[in-house]
Amino acid sequence: xxxxxxxxxxxxxxxxxxxxxxxxxxxxxxxxxxxxxxxxxxxxxxxxxxxxxxxxxxxxxxxxxxxxxxxxxxxxxxxxxxxxxxxxxxxxxxxxxxxxxxxxxxxxxxxxxxxxxxxxxxxxxxxxxxxxxxxxxxxxxxxxxxxxxxxxxxxxxxxxxxxxxxxxxxxxxxxxxxxxxxxxxxxxxxxxxxxxxxxxxxxxxxxxxxxxxxxxxxxxxxxxxxxxxxxxxxxxxxxxxxxxxxxxxxxxxxxxxxxxxxxxxxxxxxxxxxxxx
Numbered sequence: 001x002x003x004x005x006x007x008x009x010x011x012x013x014x015x016x017x018x019x020x021x022x023x024x025x026x027x028x029x030x031x032x033x034x035x036x037x038x039x040x041x042x043x044x045x046x047x048x049x050x051x052x053x054x055x056x057x058x059x060x061x062x063x064x065x066x067x068x069x070x071x072x073x074x075x076x077x078x079x080x081x082x083x084x085x086x087x088x089x090x091x092x093x094x095x096x097x098x099x100x101x102x103x104x105x106x107x108x109x110x111x112x113x114x115x116x117x118x119x120x121x122x123x124x125x126x127x128x129x130x131x132x133x134x135x136x137x138x139x140x141x142x143x144x145x146x147x148x149x150x151x152x153x154x155x156x157x158x159x160x161x162x163x164x165x166x167x168x169x170x171x172x173x174x175x176x177x178x179x180x181x182x183x184x185x186x187x188x189x190x191x192x193x194x195x196x197x198x199x200x201x202x203x204x205x206x207x208x209x210x211x212x213x214x215x216x217x218x219x220x221x222x223x224x225x226x227x228x229x230x231x232x233x234x235x236x237x238x239x240x241x242x243x244x245x246x247x248x249x250x251x252x253x254x255x256x257x258x259x260x261x262x263x264x265x266x267x268x269x270x271x272x273x274x275x276x277x
Contacts, residue, residue, distance in 0.1 A: 001079065002086045007135050010088050014137060017047035017085055023138035023165070025129060028052040029069040030078050033173040033181035037142040038082045040170050045140055049086040050079055051132055056092055058124030069186050088136070095131055104130040106153045106160070112247050113240055113260060114149050114271070125150055126157050133158070133165050141165050146172040146180045148258055148273045149247060172272075174200070180272045192265040195233035199263055199272045202227040202239075206259055210276050215253045217241035224261060237262040237269070244275065 002013045014021070022041025026034050041048045052075055059065040072089065079087055103123055109115075110122035133141065141158075143151045151169045158167050173181045178200030179193075188196055202224040209223055221239045228236040242249050244256040253276060260273035 001076075001084055003076065004086070004088050005090060006094055007090070010086075010090075010135055013086055014049070017049065019047070020045045020139035021047045021049055021136070023132075023136050023141045024048070024050045025132050025141065025143075026050060026052055026075075027054045027068065027183065028075050029071055029183040029186070030075045031173075031181045031183065031185075033144055033146065035078065035082055036173045037144060037170055038079065038084060040168070041140065041142050042083060044168075047085045048083070049088065049136055049138060050084050051088045051090070051136070053088075053090050053095065053128070053132075055095070055124060055128040057096070057127060058121050060118055060120065063118075064184075064187075067187075069183055095128060103127050104157065104161075106156050109149070109153050109156055109247055112242065112249070113238070114262070117237060117262065122150070122153055126153060129154055130157065130161065130163075133163050136165075138165055140168060142168050142170055144172060145169050145275070146182065146272065148260055148275075152247065178204070180270075182270060184268055184270060187268040188265055192233055192268065195231055196265050196270060198228060198231040198234045199261065199270060203259060203261065203272060203274045207274050207276065210253065210259075217250050217253060217257075220253075220259065228263065233265060235264040237264060 004010045004013050022045030024037045024041055038048060054068050056065055104126045105123050106126055115122055143154060155167050158165060177197050179196050205227055206220040206223045209220060214220060220241055224239045228234055239261045242258050244258050257276040258273055259276055262271045
């Protein structure tokens with residue numbers, strides 16, 4: 001496994017990889033959700049590359065950049081065990097040189113949901129992913145459905161800017177009790193971890209109602225809200241029923257819909273979603 005830091009090192013190493021190259025961008029502190037993307041890339045591509053970079057520009061001033069979990073030696077051991085060919089671990093100065101002033105922004109899709117409660121977040125995401133795509137030059141890139149809005153925004157950016165990288169969105173990987181795997185789960189206390197199953201329970205209850213014929217968005221939102229109200233350790237930040245393609249809220253579910261939410265368990269913020277076909 002080749003490990004590089006600078007962009008010149010990356011470009012030299014990239015030339016040695018057999019095509020097609022599958023690319024998995026991460027912020028590290030890897031879990032089985034990340035590794036499922038690596039396995040998907042390995043199944044579809046001749047070579048697999050991974051980046052590990054905690055991107056400062058997607059964190060707000062009150063968010064957890066300094067506390068974000070990091071364990072590079074563990075991450076590298078996990079990736080080596082999966083047979084990854086190339087790992088790129090850039091420093092902030094590699095990605096944002098002195099005087100940096102160029103940004104990539106997707107407009108409409110970034111306005112609701114996470115964009116409404118985390119101003120500037122997606123500008124940081126799309127800028128760094130554009131830079132990662134540009135430097136890596138992979139044929140395919142793999143992202144998780146847990147970050148549904150992020151995946152939609154990146155797909156839009158890749159299409160709009162004619163990136164040759166094909167973006168594949170892979171299913172959310174969950175713990176045995178349904179909690180979506182996330183690096184931030186490490187922040188949860190034992191009680192909070194138990195309470196965090198409320199995200200999956202609430203989404204599952206709304207989906208069950210949908211499967212039984214409920215098509216009123218407000219009724220589905222109320223199911224989620226009521227389940228959260230019964231969990232004292234959790235605070236629902238938002239619940240959304242949005243058109244899957246536009247991410248705009250709907251009143252009646254008549255086509256593919258994204259049911260998504262964000263919630264706090266103590267100080268830890270978690271997100272999750274279901275797709276209602």
